[in-house]
Amino acid sequence: MNFLELAEEVLKQVRKPLTHIEIWEMSQELGFDKSLKSTGKTPWATLGSRLYVAVRDNPSGNIVAFGKRPVRFGLKSMSNVNIDSLIQAIPHEKNDKYDERDLHPLLVKFADSYFHFRGAKLKTIYHEKSKQRKKGFNKWIHPDLAGVYFSFDDQISKYEKVIIDFQNDFSIVATKLFSFELKLKINFSNLREYYFQAVSNSSWANEGYLVALEFDEDLLEEIRRLANSFGIGFIKLNAENIEEGQIIVPAKYRENLDIDTMDRLASENKDFANFLHNIINDNKSKQVNSQYDKVMGDDEMLKYLTDKNII
Numbered sequence: 001m002n003f004l005e006l007a008e009e010v011l012k013q014v015r016k017p018l019t020h021i022e023i024w025e026m027s028q029e030l031g032f033d034k035s036l037k038s039t040g041k042t043p044w045a046t047l048g049s050r051l052y053v054a055v056r057d058n059p060s061g062n063i064v065a066f067g068k069r070p071v072r073f074g075l076k077s078m079s080n081v082n083i084d085s086l087i088q089a090i091p092h093e094k095n096d097k098y099d100e101r102d103l104h105p106l107l108v109k110f111a112d113s114y115f116h117f118r119g120a121k122l123k124t125i126y127h128e129k130s131k132q133r134k135k136g137f138n139k140w141i142h143p144d145l146a147g148v149y150f151s152f153d154d155q156i157s158k159y160e161k162v163i164i165d166f167q168n169d170f171s172i173v174a175t176k177l178f179s180f181e182l183k184l185k186i187n188f189s190n191l192r193e194y195y196f197q198a199v200s201n202s203s204w205a206n207e208g209y210l211v212a213l214e215f216d217e218d219l220l221e222e223i224r225r226l227a228n229s230f231g232i233g234f235i236k237l238n239a240e241n242i243e244e245g246q247i248i249v250p251a252k253y254r255e256n257l258d259i260d261t262m263d264r265l266a267s268e269n270k271d272f273a274n275f276l277h278n279i280i281n282d283n284k285s286k287q288v289n290s291q292y293d294k295v296m297g298d299d300e301m302l303k304y305l306t307d308k309n310i311i
Helices: 003-014 020-030 043-057 078-089 100-113 161-170 191-199 217-230 259-268 271-283 298-307
Strands: 061-067 072-075 121-124 145-150 174-186 207-215 235-236 246-247
Touching: 003 020, 003 043, 003 061, 003 072, 020 043, 020 072, 020 145, 043 061, 043 298, 100 121, 100 145, 100 174, 100 207, 100 298, 121 271, 145 271, 174 191, 191 217, 207 217, 217 235, 217 246, 259 271
Parallel strands: 174 207, 207 235
Antiparallel strands: 061 072, 121 145, 145 174, 235 246
16 A cells, blocks of 8 residues: 555545544554555655645546645545535635745755755855845845855765865865855746846855746756856755755856955854854864754654645
């Protein structure tokens, strides 16, 4: 039995829409979980992901979604009368549209697991904390998130420990700095504005990225052309399965950092200044003791995504 078959069997028994957590708990009560072909440690999270994907990609399928926050799942085979009465009994919370900052935890978790970033630590840079200046003075100087990779914290490095120690002692690629500009959706009308925003606010970093949850795939060649000229990479996030996000276009590595821009950012914005202090302190101690943005666990992330209506 796979996850969708398990869900269908549970829903046939209970005859009412359930959340993915309720479906999993009921499957345990009914004993269906024992027939599940899965060895994962968080099957309820996998169940939720499979249900969301099934509803999204197969609207003609037998499983349908009802309500918002929380989303409940039911069967088309249930009678319309019963479904309507059950839906009316389900509380419908206000469906507030998520914004760009709501995507920060997705990028944080992606960077923690994606091989290229090797567990990089990310920190949100709140633009509103910058000093108040004349309108336009600080335009396009803030990254949405700043990131750092520490070689001493790399648990899957291809190098021997003696080489990592050598790097750290002589500051040879001991750290790598990342800048991220995060957007909900990129299309023809906004690509160049968003791309050059990323160019403008990333000169202090070794690698700069434009990141989006959605983008028009017809833009791929233009994004590659821009990357060849200006070096900013492009990341496509995947909300249903964060590990399936990917670097669509790699960033060019920059050895010579723009210290003047780094100094201006640090003087204007305390979040960025604290980010640099964190790097200094952690490098000195050769341990990550500072506070960066939290990496959510799988269950916590799934709840966050559903609460925010991102999936």
